[in-house]
Amino acid sequence: MGRLLRLGILLLLVSCGGGRYSAPRDLDNACAIVDERPHYLAAMQSSERRWGVPVFVQMATIYQESKFVGNAKTPRKYALGFIPAGRRSSAYGYSQALDGTWDDYVADTRSFGARRNKIEDATDFIGWYMDRTERKLGISKWxxxxxxxxxxxxxxxxxxxxxxxxAWLLRVASEVGQRSERYQMQLAACGKL
Known part of the structure; x- marks a missing residue:
């Protein structure tokens, strides 16, 4: 009985905890994010070295897409207002990459074990996508x-x-740009750039 009780308590604690996909506590402070989750900074720096996309641009994108929630999904759709009818899109994970775009990334980079809910893979995906954006559309990685x-x-x-x-998207993109600049200044001030 003692082991069953301990197992039950453990399962209860695990199911109630935020788990490994929860967001950092202070999303408005880049230094607080990387202090709380140093592996995030390591992943973004690795992506920056590989693809040339600055850490603060990656951070602002992840903030906008998932608020740093590793298993983020789009809201559900409902038929007749109450019958679950799937999700609005296949976007998933830190980067909110769509299934098809993620498949292109995996094939192009030969990252066959990559997962959208893994920060290292999500940041590499963002770097890959933004590198392609610069080459195809001429938009600076900065x-x-x-x-x-x-x-x-x-x-x-x-x-x-x-x-x-x-208009709403243009406003959001402006906010992403402002957040990127704020994250850049914060990371410079705390010596993380």
Missing amino acids: DAGGQYLAYHEGHGGYARGSHNQK
Whole structure:
């Protein structure tokens, strides 16, 4: 009986805890994020070395896409207002990568074991995507707002100018750019750049 009780308590604690996919406590402070989760910084630095996308641009993108929640999913759709009818898209994980785009990344980089809910893979994906964005569309890897527009709309959508008809998206991209600049200043001030 003692072992069963301990097992039950352990299972209860594990199910109630935030788990390994929970967000860091202070999302407005880049230094607090990387102090709480040093492996995030290591993953972003690795992606920066490989693809040239600055850490603060990656951080601002992850903040906007998932608020640093590793297993983030899009909201559910409901038929008749109450019958679950799937999710709005296949976006998942830190980077909110869609199934097809993730499959392209895996095939292109030969990262066959990569997972969207693993920070190292998500940051590498962001670096890969933004590197392609710079090559295809000419958007600097340092331009977080411009990169975010292409990230959200896809390369084809951005090239067609689909973002120009979405005032809300232009506002969000501006916020991503501002957050990137704020994260850059914070990381410089705490010596993490």
